[in-house]
Amino acid sequence: xxxxxxxxxxxxxxxxxxxxxxxxxFTGVTHAYLGWLAEVQLLPALLALxxxxxxxxxxxxxxxxxxxxxxxxxxxxxxxxxxxxxxKAKRNRYGYxxxxxxxxxxxxxxxxxxxALGLTSWAALIAPYSAFGRxxxxxxxxxxxxxxxxxxxxxxxxxxxxxxxxxVLWRGAISLVVALVTxxxxxxxxxxxxxxxxxxICPVGTLLGFFARFSWLRPVIDRSKCNGCGLCARxxxxxxxxxxxxxxxxxxxxxCFDCLDSCRQGAIRxxxxxxxxxxxxxxxxxEAGVSRRTFLAVAATVAVTGVAEAKRKKVDGGVxxxxxxxxxxxxxxxxxxxxxSVRHLTQxxxxxxxxxxxxxNRVLKPSNGLMRLMQPTxxxxxxxxxxxxxxxxxxxxxxxxxxxxxxxKSSISIGHAVWVKKNCLAASExxxxxxCARHCPAGAITxxxxxxxxRAIPTIxxxxxxGCGACEYLCPARPFSAIYVEGNDEHRQL
Amino acid sequence: xxxxxxxGLSRREFLRRLGLGGVAVVGSxxxxxxxxxxxxxxxxxxxxxxGTMTYRTTPTTGDxxxxxxxxxxxxxxVDPTDRNSPMDQEQVNRLVDYAIEHGVNYFDTAPVYGRGxxxxxxxxxxxxxxxxxxxxxxxxxxxxxFSREGALAMYRKSFEExxxxxxxxxxxxxxxxxxxxxxxxxxxxxxxxxxxxxxxxEAGRIRNLGFSYHGDVKAFDYLLSLHDQIRWDFVQIxxxxxxxxxxxxxxxxxxxxxxxxxxxGIPSVIMEPLLGGRLAxxxxxxxxxxxxxxxxxxxxxxxxxxxxxxxxxxxxxxxMTYLEHLEDNIRTYSPLEPCSEAELTLLxxxxxxxxxxxxxxxxxxxxxxxxxxxxxxxxIFKHYNKCINEGNxxxxxxDADYRRTRRAFLVGYDRAVPRLRQAAHxxxxxxxxxxxxxxxxxxxxxxxxxxxxxxxxxxKEF
Numbered sequence: 001x002x003x004x005x006x007x008x009x010x011x012x013x014x015x016x017x018x019x020x021x022x023x024x025x026f027t028g029v030t031h032a033y034l035g036w037l038a039e040v041q042l043l044p045a046l047l048a049l050x051x052x053x054x055x056x057x058x059x060x061x062x063x064x065x066x067x068x069x070x071x072x073x074x075x076x077x078x079x080x081x082x083x084x085x086x087x088k089a090k091r092n093r094y095g096y097x098x099x100x101x102x103x104x105x106x107x108x109x110x111x112x113x114x115x116a117l118g119l120t121s122w123a124a125l126i127a128p129y130s131a132f133g134r135x136x137x138x139x140x141x142x143x144x145x146x147x148x149x150x151x152x153x154x155x156x157x158x159x160x161x162x163x164x165x166x167x168v169l170w171r172g173a174i175s176l177v178v179a180l181v182t183x184x185x186x187x188x189x190x191x192x193x194x195x196x197x198x199x200x201i202c203p204v205g206t207l208l209g210f211f212a213r214f215s216w217l218r219p220v221i222d223r224s225k226c227n228g229c230g231l232c233a234r235x236x237x238x239x240x241x242x243x244x245x246x247x248x249x250x251x252x253x254x255x256c257f258d259c260l261d262s263c264r265q266g267a268i269r270x271x272x273x274x275x276x277x278x279x280x281x282x283x284x285x286x287e288a289g290v291s292r293r294t295f296l297a298v299a300a301t302v303a304v305t306g307v308a309e310a311k312r313k314k315v316d317g318g319v320x321x322x323x324x325x326x327x328x329x330x331x332x333x334x335x336x337x338x339x340x341s342v343r344h345l346t347q348x349x350x351x352x353x354x355x356x357x358x359x360x361n362r363v364l365k366p367s368n369g370l371m372r373l374m375q376p377t378x379x380x381x382x383x384x385x386x387x388x389x390x391x392x393x394x395x396x397x398x399x400x401x402x403x404x405x406x407x408x409k410s411s412i413s414i415g416h417a418v419w420v421k422k423n424c425l426a427a428s429e430x431x432x433x434x435x436c437a438r439h440c441p442a443g444a445i446t447x448x449x450x451x452x453x454x455r456a457i458p459t460i461x462x463x464x465x466x467g468c469g470a471c472e473y474l475c476p477a478r479p480f481s482a483i484y485v486e487g488n489d490e491h492r493q494l
Numbered sequence: 495x496x497x498x499x500x501x502g503l504s505r506r507e508f509l510r511r512l513g514l515g516g517v518a519v520v521g522s523x524x525x526x527x528x529x530x531x532x533x534x535x536x537x538x539x540x541x542x543x544x545g546t547m548t549y550r551t552t553p554t555t556g557d558x559x560x561x562x563x564x565x566x567x568x569x570x571x572v573d574p575t576d577r578n579s580p581m582d583q584e585q586v587n588r589l590v591d592y593a594i595e596h597g598v599n600y601f602d603t604a605p606v607y608g609r610g611x612x613x614x615x616x617x618x619x620x621x622x623x624x625x626x627x628x629x630x631x632x633x634x635x636x637x638x639x640f641s642r643e644g645a646l647a648m649y650r651k652s653f654e655e656x657x658x659x660x661x662x663x664x665x666x667x668x669x670x671x672x673x674x675x676x677x678x679x680x681x682x683x684x685x686x687x688x689x690x691x692x693x694x695x696e697a698g699r700i701r702n703l704g705f706s707y708h709g710d711v712k713a714f715d716y717l718l719s720l721h722d723q724i725r726w727d728f729v730q731i732x733x734x735x736x737x738x739x740x741x742x743x744x745x746x747x748x749x750x751x752x753x754x755x756x757x758x759g760i761p762s763v764i765m766e767p768l769l770g771g772r773l774a775x776x777x778x779x780x781x782x783x784x785x786x787x788x789x790x791x792x793x794x795x796x797x798x799x800x801x802x803x804x805x806x807x808x809x810x811x812x813x814m815t816y817l818e819h820l821e822d823n824i825r826t827y828s829p830l831e832p833c834s835e836a837e838l839t840l841l842x843x844x845x846x847x848x849x850x851x852x853x854x855x856x857x858x859x860x861x862x863x864x865x866x867x868x869x870x871x872x873x874i875f876k877h878y879n880k881c882i883n884e885g886n887x888x889x890x891x892x893d894a895d896y897r898r899t900r901r902a903f904l905v906g907y908d909r910a911v912p913r914l915r916q917a918a919h920x921x922x923x924x925x926x927x928x929x930x931x932x933x934x935x936x937x938x939x940x941x942x943x944x945x946x947x948x949x950x951x952x953x954k955e956f
Contacts, residue, residue: 156909161901161902161905161906164905164908164909165908165909320864320865320866320867320868321868322868322914322915386951386952387952388951388952388953425921431921431923432921432922432923432924433921433922433923434921434922435918435919435920435921435922438922438941439918474918474919476867476919476921
């Protein structure tokens with residue numbers, strides 16, 4: 001294996017493992033260290049108007065070609081992993097094909113139009129990073145959690161607090177199906193044809209392809225050495241090597257350096273643009289071992305398959321059954337603090353669902369709304385937006401949920417509580433209850449002994465309410481809470 | 495006030511240098527200083543650890559009373575495991591001898607103590623010493639029988655049992671019980687018993703007349719309002735560093751009680767300085783903080799020093815069953831080193847933390863279950879107590895192992911009790927309260943735990 005390829009493989013695997021971990025981690029430990037991996041993705045950086053990242057990525061591409069696609073993009077690396085397995089099954093399986101430039105440009109334009117229309121989540125269906133994010137969140141994280149729960153069982157048995165049990169939550173059919181379909185389509189294409197997805201559909205690939213045409217370093221075929229065997233083309237995942245013309249389509253080449261290895265004549269070299277005559281270089285000793293080991297380690301990490309069901313706490317006879325909560329029909333949905341408004345979130349979110357996988361309070365769920373497909377939305381059925389947590393704002397790479405501090409969060413009103421008298425135990429059943437008032441972190445709920453009521457009833461000062469949902473989640477009325485949060489059109493600073 | 499404080503301090507400093515020991519200094523700035531109480535520090539009878547017992551002098555009779563008083567409610571029994579076992583007279587004699595030898599001269603009993611045996615046992619033990627060596631306190635425990643005859647019979651019986659012809663300190667027992675003032679009137683006024691006792695005092699058979707108080711503060715205020723006519727020689731109150739400011743709903747803060755007495759120049763006799771023994775062993779963290787200040791002194795000594803520090807305290811009663819406790823308490827008061835301002839602050843802080851972390855007296859009997867809202871009440875208490883016992887409840891978020899204890903508490907909480915059955919879901923309907931045989935205020939305890947959990951989850955500093 002040549003040193004370029006080795007370097008590329010190791011770097012790609014490291015970044016891939018890291019970003020997978022970022023999505024799997026429900027504890028929030030890695031977010032501080034790995035959060036940047038999401039931020040350096042091109043589409044999130046564009047949406048976040050992150051000039052630095054976009055600039056660096058373009059310069060990187062102008063220098064080295066589409067290195068982004070083979071190293072940084074997790075969906076790209078995932079395809080390489082699948083493709084490698086495919087090549088194990090059948091060698092020399094690829095071949096040159098012409099660039100489908102028209103299709104690529106049309107898809108890219110369509111993608112841009114959808115973004116401009118604010119249908120970000122629809123556009124994001126084919127965006128590589130968020131497509132991968134949905135696969136990780138919906139397919140990998142549950143496995144990871146089940147694995148964790150196995151360990152937690154062991155830890156509990158040994159009286160250790162090293163692992164704790166988490167509830168593996170159902171995140172909705174749409175996200176699951178989309179993730180499965182994405183995995184199937186991309187995976188199948190990768191297995192059979194390598195990087196077809198990247199070179200026909202992927203808008204980021206097309207965009208970077210424009211810049212890659214002019215890249216300074218590039219693989220070049222030395223006609224004097226080439227014997228026209230075509231092995232390079234048959235091993236090119238990107239199907240971009242035309243052996244007859246001795247040309248390589250740099251708009252599609254993801255600089256994986258596989259061709260350098262496949263050429264038995266040593267005719268292909270990665271050299272600066274104008275330097276058409278390759279120098280004689282010292283022979284590289286192939287060293288397959290290192291990358292294989294790395295690969296196996298990655299495979300083991302990624303495929304943590306704790307299959308066993310998490311042990312459910314047995315409900316003994318001594319406790320009353322608890323009816324599951326149901327979300328009320330809200331006029332306006334709720335989005336996390338830092339998102340400013342549903343509109344802002346809709347326009348900026350690529351639905352990578354990193355926030356959903358990171359939410360420790362089981363509040364963020366994929367939306368089923370047509371305009372906001374799979375983007376995060378808030379439900380207080382399984383928990384509430386706890387005052388100490390700002391994780392979604394920390395991990396969001398696109399600026400859809402902008403970074404906020406705890407202090408800022410405590411003064412951002414994302415919604416306001418609404419009292420439903422007929423559900424309220426204090427009002428309708430005369431039960432002494434102040435659980436909403438007691439848990440309101442904003443002090444927006446006061447129990448008032450109003451006339452004509454047997455018990456004190458909760459009253460809401462909407463000007464102080466931040467919409468965290470503590471009242472809704474902790475209300476004893478089930479399945480519908482007697483107090484629930486209605487989203488604010490625009491988040492406001494209290 | 496200020497000048498007096500300064501005087502006290504400089505004098506204490508002076509005496510300390512002489513090695514004679516401490517003179518009481520006003521423990522709290524909350525009390526005014528109009529008392530004619532005399533505090534003294536004269537040579538005691540015995541030595542434990544080299545010092546001499548601190549004495550306080552009563553304003554009305556001039557008695558020099560040892561700051562440590564012997565509570566005679568918990569005399570050792572022949573068989574400590576059998577609640578019906580008779581008192582171990584021999585051991586009681588030894589304890590009394592030791593106490594008197596080391597300067598203790600106040601013995602507090604009551605007709606109802608020790609299944610009605612305490613007065614006799616105490617009398618036997620004290621009879622072996624010269625009468626002028628000790629003061630006897632006993633009470634009129636006419637809580638059930640309000641008749642004059644019954645009260646007088648009880649009064650006379652005490653002389654018999656104690657084998658004395660005068661009683662140094664006589665108390666109207668447990669004022670504030672029942673329904674407060676009406677009960678007081680029935681017990682002592684309507685039947686003329688108080689009038690009788692006042693005459694007994696004039697006759698010298700009662701040298702000091704006072705009352706002991708628990709419960710309804712109106713009764714306390716009422717009796718004090720009669721001070722001008724009755725002239726209480728002393729009053730017995732519950733005082734310790736927890737009850738000082740945090741007596742809770744069913745009792746009255748000791749700072750108020752003490753201030754009311756101090757204002758009138760009435761000496762306070764202190765009961766429950768250890769809160770029923772609970773302040774003798776605090777949890778690991780609180781213990782450690784006290785030990786950091788005074789490594790060689792017991793946890794109980796802090797409570798005794800607190801109770802003994804206020805100048806208006808005549809004596810601090812302790813029901814000592816074991817010689818070691820007696821020794822320790824004598825050591826604490828020989829002489830008393832009053833609590834400094836910093837120490838008082840530490841103890842107030844300890845009280846606040848103590849109130850936050852006392853074990854919950856749940857026996858897991860499940861009578862409270864099922865909670866209509868699905869809470870696992872005993873499960874929550876069990877987890878909380880377990881964490882306290884295992885040192886997984888941090889006193890402050892600054893503790894060295896705070897991160898560990900926080901994790902253990904929270905992870906263990908989710909393991910022990912499913913989230914939907916945790917304390918956050920208690921709505922305070924109070925249906926459980928009536929069922930609890932331990933009289934635990936279950937909703938209050940659950941809220942306390944919930945508040946702690948919330949502090950942990952939010953990572954608040956506390």
